[in-house]
Amino acid sequence: MEHIELFFKSIFIDNMVFATFLGMCSYLAVSKKVSTAVGLGAAVIFVLAITVPLNWLLDQYLLQPGALSWLGAEYADYDLSFLSFIMFIATIATMVQLVEIVVEKFSPSLYNSLGIFLPLIAVNCAILGGSLFMQSREIPTLGLALNYGVGSGIGWFLAILAIAAIREKIRYSNVPPALRGLGITFIITGLMAIGFMSFGGMLTGGDDEAPKADEATQVEASKEDLNKEKVLANNIKVNE
Template sequence: MEKLLNIFVESIFINNMIFAYFLGMCSYLAVSKSVKTANGLGLAVIFVLTITVPVNYLLENYVLKEGALSWLSDSFAGLDLSFLSFIMFIAVIASMVQLVEMVVEKFAPTLYSSLGIFLPLIAVNCAILGGSLFMQERNYSNIAEATTFGFGSGIGWWLAIVGIAAIREKIRYSDIPAPLKGLGITFIVTGLMGMAFMGFMGIKL
């Protein structure tokens, strides 16, 4: 349980997808103009990461990795399908994003309209694929660890986009120098938020 808590805290604060790896910056910058749309996209990212990381963990360990198919027959023990990792991971992500898109369109049409093209673009959001690739690289020992990492990474991304959206709503009425308006001040604030999150690296887990 302690290890799961460590993975969860690390994925939110220390290895934050936005502030540590700059993954998913396009959606982060484009959709963070209002808290409502940022919150909607953030929740969608949490859902997709929480589902796709454990599914891709099972895919990696029981289908793709060398020897993973030994449960079928001993004749498959030497088969290595790891070269298919990228395309299989993306296929799982795309199918989950399609499911999210249909649900949001059905139950929250206003949010669906606000998110526009950025909702289906979750499928190619590098934070989503990055979650599965980090899971693969870190070689988690069970599906609970992979699920915790996916959920924590989603929470971290949601915190980042809702945080910047709240700040952007406030500074809209501030006296900002003309050359810094828009993306200029957003990049500066993002850098400051990244430095603030670096302070969590001092946490001893």
């Protein structure tokens, strides 16, 4: 249940574009055609699925206070958390370059179709945001880190795919001259963000908290009734 909850939260509720507005440069620049948006979105999913778990391992076994205790007791007090940014960025840049080399070597056709989009991923702040959010939310296991990376990538993919499809259709619409281009794109993005905010009530535990509150209220009410019965019984004894 925890995996499913985190997966859907990272896609809809904590969407990288609509909730935190990360990756907006690539989102706006590469969303003019659906085909290019699909290529970049798939590459973002792949890179997030690799870098978030790798950075989780770095954070757990190198960067956190006391993470170096596995080297010995004398290293237990070391705190390398100040290196988080540079280590995460280095990991992302390395993986993007590695992916670019492997794709160019084994699938030249895919490399040519992606073109400039592969190196663009290295400067996509949504990639770094995924690792930083993973760290700040203290995701406990490697499996959940992988889950979060894939879910965040899918959320970004859905965002750029949706805006690309709308922008392709809106070319044939009668948009006021002052709003053509980025103007109407920002307005549509804001409306889509409002739509995604409607998912905020999903998987938040609100349905589970209400019965608990009702149970607590019932317990308090039963205690009050019991006290009243005791007081009444004492009064009856006194009167007798």
